[in-house]
Amino acid sequence: MTDNNIHDQASGLRRLTQPTLTKVISVTGGKGGVGKSNVTLSLAISMARQGKKVMVLDADLGLANVDIMLGLRVKRNLGHVLAGECELKDAMVEGPHGIKIIPATSGTQSMTELSHAQHAGLIRAFGSLEEEIDVLLIDTAAGISDMVVSFSRAAQDVLVVVCDEPTSITDAYALIKLLSREHGVQRFKIVANMVRSYREGRELFAKLTLVTERFLNVSIELVACVPLDDKVRQSVKKQRIVVDAYPRSPAALALSSLANKALTWPIPKTPSGHLEFFVERLLNKREPVGESFGE
Template structure:
């Protein structure tokens, strides 16, 4: 049984250590953190995230991809990689985060998640703290970190989106995709004060269709929410994407001159021009905020 004073000292020390690590990680001059999300599954988030990673890495930038679909990982599968360790091993203390990182095409660094593990989608506050410690100790020198979130509007999707400096919302021309994207934007803006979103119209038949899709989303979002949406790319419907998936490659690598690959490459060039925030708003310090707001709950995890 742990005394109250001892437990409080442990929590205070942990918060201090995490705060220091998060301040290092949140320096915008070091790493630009971009969340690629969408609300609905099947809109092509992972293809977009990995395509951007490869295109940015080709320009001599150091890129890391975090597979944040903690229960249904697919980044490693899409690349034909079989990692021996993943975030599940990190959280259970079986390895350090640096030992779970694997190398993908063009030197991109990949943090793989687990697949088919329900517990990874329902992390406790103590496990969130463990995840922070892992990232705080990471010494990888990265220019860009891309977070490929899970589908839906779960707590983890919201958390990782809040962690980013820029949120890319991938949407396709389906009513459910538009509805789910709006729900995600609404939740992030109303409950978590995220006001700016960059939109990718994916799998569209023409640039005009992409603009019309963006107009549909903008109509409801800007009418009822205090947000600003920016259309940053229209990625065409391209059979080469499907062919690439079968080859366990990304379209920008397998078919670099295909319409979809060229659109993703153009977006990657835009990303490199996006200015980094001058203050560390957003980023991973939201974990610390969460930790501070739930010290009592975390204290219980240590036991009385």
């Protein structure tokens, strides 16, 4: 790789992560089935309606579903990018209201077991993008895989989607514990999803707060209570997102309100010190990959 190419990629990454330009939000959850992808896409569409340039990265590299939820046909995905068969811009597709989507690949085991160098290469691929982005939403896989950790560390805000189920709360706690103790992520925003009332959402948050305050040194904030709403299921059948298909439904109103709130969250004046800083060093100084992950 020539010095010019390295400089071009570094410049591209700075455009992506520059605090004045791009808000980076990771949407994650301790387990599957909590509605994480629906939250991600609802935020994306709601923000796009306000004139924001929004990109969604489907980072669930084992069970990709963002493109399926939107009924989109994709020819290329992140698998092709990592294999060197195309650039990131070639895999990008346009979704409703002009949101840009980078689809993942589904059912490929090797994509769920990427090395740290491949993680870095994936982030570095953003350096080739010339798109101006106001908000990058990262829809991670469920659980605590290396990929989930990588993207959660890269984000300025980490949204943890939780349902009122014992396994959801336990797994969300495990994710918060891992990110805080081993990777320095100290602030988490909680979305209580599919709750039967605002009170139930508050009680769910209280359960999570009880264990985090006792065992962890983190800040958690309840940012939304999204009601259980049959319109969500109906919109999934239509391969549409609830804020688009049923904008006045209870779930859609709650998710639109969350999008408005997210746009007001302050962006740090400097890189987070995690993956953004790591990739900058990788591109500029070509330092060993593993060292920057603290291993």
